[in-house]
Amino acid sequence: VKIFRITDNAALKPGTPLYAAHFRPGQYVDVTAKTIGKGFQGVMKRWGFKGQPATHGQTKTHRRPGAISTGDVARVWPGTKLPGQMGNIDRTVHGLKVWRINTKHNIIYVNGSVPGHKNCLVKVRDSKLPAYKDLCKNLPFPTYFPDADEEELPEDLYDENVYQPSEPSITFA
Known part of the structure; x- marks a missing residue:
């Protein structure tokens, strides 16, 4: 169980699903998790x-x-x-760039190392670094809600600097 501090206008009803689509490709995030425990050393x-x-x-x-x-x-x-x-302590890595988001499986691809072992719980939040604050302005608040009248998001969202598998790798002029 984790407690998150939020403002009054960001409160969600219990059971509201949280989607990876809250984040946007090109955005910077802070990732927190428990490091791998090594025992008494x-x-x-x-x-x-x-x-x-x-x-x-x-x-x-x-x-x-x-x-x-x-x-x-x-x-x-x-x-x-x-x-x-x-080991076995909470560690936060600041300023990891989001390269790709899979909206079907709610997977976020970031650049850099993420603390913790495989299949551990990870807390991902908007970056608090001052250099990246401007990139967090137009995000869905408090989270992404799919609307019935809105067109559905594509399965994969890519950053503009990422090669997309659907594009040809070689082009001839």
Whole structure:
């Protein structure tokens, strides 16, 4: 269950279907999901530490972090990179461009990496980056509603910079 903050004029009745057609090709979106969990990991994998020497008197410390504080402080500073849980946190990727939208199956094709594993729940929203705010002006609000008198959307919506499979790949002049 996810909670979304909305304004009063964007409230929808429960059970209202949400369509991918709310977004438009060429628009930029922010994508949030839980990253892939790696379990409890040491500092070499979690933070990329170099580790200790293999020889010269080192015993059983090859993958350990080494000193984690100075002697006179007598405590560990907050934020010190230590072993612990890796992954399984919410991660947001900002400014992914929408290249194509399949309105039949409600699929959004974006440019860039999307956090999370296969078949995980993903939250897609209009980009909050200031450079892309102007591109979010004429979107269906609060979502896309198919009207009976309006002509149906095509199955695939493409960005103007994307090669469409229906076009010929080679043209002769």
